[in-house]
Amino acid sequence: MPYQEVATIIARSIMVSGLATLLALAWSIPVIVKLLATGGRVAKIALDVAGTLTGIPTVVLGLLLYFLLSRGGPLGFLGILYSPLAMILGQALLITPYIIYLAVSNLMEGRRNIWELALSLGASKTQAALTLLQDGVYSLASVVVVAFNRAVGELGIALMLGGNIKGFTRVMTTAIALEVSKGEYELALTLGGALLAIVLPISIAITTIGKKI
């Protein structure tokens, strides 16, 4: 596999998983604020549901979305199966429970003092929830990194919704799977190393910053 193709695959992986993370974050934040502001039993049940959904196998989610997006499926008219857009949507759905579960757990339990401070200074519950988010931005950043790492490292959705089409939907995980199936272990290991080289520095940077805050 030429160097240029490897670089393109890495760039595509970052783009697909990065956009999926941004999309998941965009629709998760209102949910996070709502859950923080609601609190009590409702929030706990919602959090338990989100926690359970973090365990969903990627192939199962991929399969469900495949049936939804395939030509005969209810969303087949969109015509996005085997495209980066389908991969972005699938990965965004995959990591949404992670973002909601980790963010709400961290902010609700780890920063209870800030919540009480906000309320005692006269914040409404929504204002207090927004204050928690704002003050816990580094905590949220570490959640986003975990979510990105989960997205960039998953295979099931990328394979089922992207189809591993060369030059279009091939990303690192599908390329590694392909190279292994061909017996090209050296190239697979190189791609695996590249994947780690992307994921690890981001995690270390966020952890280091988080400790200093």
Add this chain to the structure above:
Amino acid sequence: MISLRNIVFKYGKRVILRNITTDIQDGVTYVIGPNGAGKTTLLKIAAGIYKPSSGEVIVDGINIWDVDEAKALEVRRRIIYVHERPAVLRGTVLKNIVYGFKLRGVNDTGEVLRIVKPIAEEINVVELLWKNAGELSAGQLQKVALVRAIALRPRYLLLDEPFSHLDEESVKRVSYVLRRIVEDQGVCVVVASHIREAVEGLSPRVVMIREGELVKVSPEP
């Protein structure tokens, strides 16, 4: 007046407060009791931060858990609770103080500073206003939190062990400011403390709780 009626508070299966009925009236009230008696929980319930498992919290005639959120918020803003180890937001002390004003629609830092500076001078924390709040000592935090609370001119000021990290000089200054706001502004001050000796003589009204139960109110209502 804040009336606490038949307050029960449970945390899981543990009962923290058992059927407490008392009033927070004008002037200074001390809530005393040993560590773990439930003083902090009682203050947080009185401030509307915790919802009691049962019972009523009536502030100026309004049951704060029985009205819509907007009304409850309006009433809650009359009460400020200051923790023994006050939490601070990321940023400077001034940013922390401005926060409470922003919640009330005052966004002009200059205006906030004009209100805050005389109080900060009285408590001797002016030089801390531009410091990173995360770098303050426990005593400095207590003083800054007090400034943050008083500046918002609450009707009720609930202080949890407010002198626990203060030196003698600071205790005198804070006590002076508390007396002043009680006398000049009519603020109801509630002080929770585990040291009975330290509070006697300062207030004619003392509420004593032990193991979550009200054991004594003096003078008797």
